[in-house]
Amino acid sequence: MPSHEIRSAYEAVIGLEVHCQLQTRSKVFASDAVVFGSQPNTNISVITLGHPGTLPKLNRTAVEYAIRMGLACSCEISRYNIFDRKNYFYPDLPKGYQLTQDKTPICRKGSVTVRLKDGSHRDVIMNRIHLEEDAGKSIHLAGEPDTLVDYNRAGTALIEIVTEPVIRTSEEAAAYLTEIRKLVRYLDICDGNMEEGSMRCDANISIMPKGSKVLGTKVEVKNMNSIRNVQRAIDHEIDRQLNETEKGNAIFSETRTFDAGNGQTYSMRIKETMNDYRYFPEPDLAPLVVSEEWLESIRAAMPSLPQELHRRFVNDYGLPDYDAGVLTDSRETADYFEEVCRHTKNYKAASNWVMTAVKSVLNERNLHINDFPVGARELAGLISLVDSGKVNHTIASQKIFPLMIQHGKSAAAIAEENNLLLQSDGGILQTLINEVLLSNPEKVKEFKKGKKALLGMFMGEVMKRSGGKADPKLTTELLGKTLKEI
Amino acid sequence: MNADKETLRRIAHLARLDFDEKEEGKMLDSLNKILTWVEKLNEIDTSQVEPLTHMTDEVNVLRDDEVKEPLPHDRGLLNAPDKDQDYFRVPKVLE
Numbered sequence: 152m153p154s155h156e157i158r159s160a161y162e163a164v165i166g167l168e169v170h171c172q173l174q175t176r177s178k179v180f181a182s183d184a185v186v187f188g189s190q191p192n193t194n195i196s197v198i199t200l201g202h203p204g205t206l207p208k209l210n211r212t213a214v215e216y217a218i219r220m221g222l223a224c225s226c227e228i229s230r231y232n233i234f235d236r237k238n239y240f241y242p243d244l245p246k247g248y249q250l251t252q253d254k255t256p257i258c259r260k261g262s263v264t265v266r267l268k269d270g271s272h273r274d275v276i277m278n279r280i281h282l283e284e285d286a287g288k289s290i291h292l293a294g295e296p297d298t299l300v301d302y303n304r305a306g307t308a309l310i311e312i313v314t315e316p317v318i319r320t321s322e323e324a325a326a327y328l329t330e331i332r333k334l335v336r337y338l339d340i341c342d343g344n345m346e347e348g349s350m351r352c353d354a355n356i357s358i359m360p361k362g363s364k365v366l367g368t369k370v371e372v373k374n375m376n377s378i379r380n381v382q383r384a385i386d387h388e389i390d391r392q393l394n395e396t397e398k399g400n401a402i403f404s405e406t407r408t409f410d411a412g413n414g415q416t417y418s419m420r421i422k423e424t425m426n427d428y429r430y431f432p433e434p435d436l437a438p439l440v441v442s443e444e445w446l447e448s449i450r451a452a453m454p455s456l457p458q459e460l461h462r463r464f465v466n467d468y469g470l471p472d473y474d475a476g477v478l479t480d481s482r483e484t485a486d487y488f489e490e491v492c493r494h495t496k497n498y499k500a501a502s503n504w505v506m507t508a509v510k511s512v513l514n515e516r517n518l519h520i521n522d523f524p525v526g527a528r529e530l531a532g533l534i535s536l537v538d539s540g541k542v543n544h545t546i547a548s549q550k551i552f553p554l555m556i557q558h559g560k561s562a563a564a565i566a567e568e569n570n571l572l573l574q575s576d577g578g579i580l581q582t583l584i585n586e587v588l589l590s591n592p593e594k595v596k597e598f599k600k601g602k603k604a605l606l607g608m609f610m611g612e613v614m615k616r617s618g619g620k621a622d623p624k625l626t627t628e629l630l631g632k633t634l635k636e637i
Numbered sequence: 638m639n640a641d642k643e644t645l646r647r648i649a650h651l652a653r654l655d656f657d658e659k660e661e662g663k664m665l666d667s668l669n670k671i672l673t674w675v676e677k678l679n680e681i682d683t684s685q686v687e688p689l690t691h692m693t694d695e696v697n698v699l700r701d702d703e704v705k706e707p708l709p710h711d712r713g714l715l716n717a718p719d720k721d722q723d724y725f726r727v728p729k730v731l732e
Contacts, residue, residue, distance in 0.1 A: 175702045184703035191723040195713045212702035233690050240653055242727040289730060299724035302713075427651060432690035437698040 153393035161358045161396065163389045164366055165318035167381075169331055170283060172349040173216045179284050179308035180207030180250060187347060191301040199306040201246035206435055209234075214257070214439065216340040217282045218449050220310055221258030223334050223456055224277060228446060230257050232439040234282075237428045239478035242300050243287040251283035251311075253430040257441075259391050263334070264458065265326035266476070268275070275327045278313045285309050286577040315476060316355065316366060319383035328352060328378045333457050337482045345377050352381050356388045358396065367392075367402060372416050374408040388416050458486050468498035477506050483520045484510075487527055491590040494531030497538055504530055508552055525555045533562035541572050572614075575622040577629065580613070583621065584633050587612040598634060606630070655657050 178185055181198035198205045221228050235253035256279035263275050287305035289298050312331060318324050332343035332350060343350045352375055357367035372388055375381045387409075407416040430435050455463075458481045464475035464485075478488045484505065509530070513520060533555065537547045547562070554565045566572050574580060586622040587609055588595055598605045609630055614621050640648075645665050649656065656664060719726040 177702050177704045182700070182703060183707045184704040190710070192713055192725070193710050194707055195710075196708050200708070200713060206697060208700045211699040211703050241729055242725075291729070292726070296729060297719070297726040298728070298730045299721075300727055301724060428645075429651070432688075434691060437693070437695045438691060439699075440696045488708070577701075 153390055153397055157393050157397045158590075160360060161393060162361045163319060163385075163392075164357050164359060164369075165321075165324055165385060166316040166355040167312075167314050167318065167324060167327065168353045169312040169328065169336050170285075170351045171220075171312065171331075171343070173213050173308040173310060173340055174342065175212045175216065175308050177210060177212055177256075178306035179210050179213045179282065181306055183306070185307050185621060186303070187349070188392050189303055192303060195305075199245070199302055201283040203519050207250065207433075209436060209439065210308060213282060214441075215449050216308070216338070217257050217280060217310045218441065218446065219338045219340055219453060220312070220335065221261065221280050222450055222453060223338055224258070224261035224280070224312075225262030226258035226277065226280060228441055228506055229257050229259060230441050232257055232441070234436045234439075235430045235432040236433050237430055239428060241286070241289075242298060243289045243302075243305065244301060245287070245305060246509055249284060249286065250433055250436070252281035254432075255635075256281035256540050257439075263327060263330050265323060267322060272327075273323060275323070276315045276317050278315050280289055280310050280312045280622055283309050283311060316357075316369075321382040321389070324354065324385055325382040328381060329456075331379070333480070337454060337457055339454070345375075348376070354381060354385055354388075354393070356385060357402070358389060359391045368404050370402065370404065371406045372409055373406060373419070376411070380409060380411050383411075383414050384416060387414055390415065408531075429512075432565075438629070448524065454482065457482075457485070464502075466487075468492060468502070470502050474499075474502045474506060477510075478502060481520070487520050487523070490527030491531050491534075494528050495534045495538075497534050500534045500538070501531070504534065508548055512556060524557075524559055525552075528553060528561075529559075536562045536566060540624070541623065542566050542583045543573060543619070543623065546571050546573075571620065573621045573622040574617050575625055579624065580621055581633070582625055583613050583616045584609075584626070585615065588633065588637070594636060595634070599637070606634075609634075640665065655690060 152256065160299050170187075173179075175185060176198075177183065180217055181196045183194045183196040183199055186194055198207055213586050228458040232252060234253045236248040237251050237253065238248040240247055258280035258557050259278075261277045263277065263282070265273050265275055267273065285304050285307040287300055287302040289300055291298055314327070318327060319598060332345075334351070335341040336343050341349060345351065354372045354375070355369045356372060359365060359367040370388060370392070388407070395402055406419045408419050409416050458521075462476045462477045464470045464478060465472060470478070477484075479485045486500060487509075488505045491505065492498055495501055509520070509523060509525075512518070513523065533547055533551060536542050536551075537544055542551065542562075546566075550569065550571055551562050551565050554560070554569065555562060558565070560568075590610070591609070594605055594608065610623075610626065613626055614623075642665060645661065645668060648654075648668075649664075688695060713723065714720045717725045
């Protein structure tokens, strides 16, 4: 562990590169399908395999998805784009070069606001988002003398989202990744699944004396398949660099891999002059020009973003910041909540129901909110039933709500059929009150002598006898009156 | 401009070219001739000229996002120097 002294003398600087596989049906430069889990080498074409004489052709939807992400991050959109060849040899790269954007990334600058645990906000400044193609998959099996290559993934459209080196802690990095994942899911351009590799993250990490203007030597850490693991890898790597520095050792520019098993990073290769990608413009792809009209049509088709919804939930629905955060966690949850609010004005009650009762059922049954058996209108009906005083909250959540999930009937129908409506018949309540008071003569005496706290006990007894259904307001009123008259 | 042996070796490595030391002299000579020839371009002032990246003025040659019939699996593997039923096989690559 690095000493307290060195920890307080140095600060970390982190930049993230996030690759997201775009959910287009076909590949970025060819018409073979993009499908996860197919038989090896079945989603291929002569373009994907890099056969001589073939011509790549750009997928319009991939361009639009990349621009959507750029707009969501307030980037500048490049109006004139060319593609570049990034040259290197690796078996999963059939052409010997990757088609990417070096000089003209489709989106530049921009930022993403992240919320930290202490409630503060930070803007993570971005450098660029560019379009490129994914590589195939190399499979190294134990005991197998060869490496096996599957090109199904080769040519899948990717966006690479690159931040400036402005992230200071692993917590900020995790918050940023959570936000990026939320955005790509809201925009419906990537499923954000880090375990399956449709979203991947590389972290560039360095340390420097606090307040320094000169960045330290950066180390790239790869192979982290969850946000949690990115956070662990960064923490470990910062500590490792602090330790090395404390021992007087230099930090080498290198690529390290993260081992989730023990939370450590290991050196993969020293970065050297060998990584000379010799970028040059791809002559086989015509320049891409993004016109004002095209950009406007993409902008017009943008769904509401989590931050907009968050603001709306706080401002228009008067919800606390916390509620807005939970409800906008996924687009579907936010949509469901808004749909409930179309049928009730009690927004806070709607929020409570969605955040607690609905969410816990979803978690228990591992359901997606789109498959939730109680419709938004029906949930609003239950809220109205409680608000009208016809049922109390306990009965609504413990008896009516579970039955709604089972039968899909309206709350009012269930309450009626199962005799769950509050007892507001004064005559019946009076009978119950009389019974309670008659069977507790000692307590009544004590009450009359001034032990007013006993009112709660009488109230509880009446409730019990009514099966929890006594209208509390009317009961309090009648009980008070009866006690006074005794 | 004159490239030295180290530059030659670096370029050869990047291009995965293999030649022995005897040939190095010849290659270096040839490389320098090419460089000298291309240097001729430096005689022109191109500071006001945009780089020429494409030979036509065509832009936005795009396709709709449609899946078409893929290359049949066996046809895809046909020319591979080494393969099995499912995969292209290459000499072991380990990072």
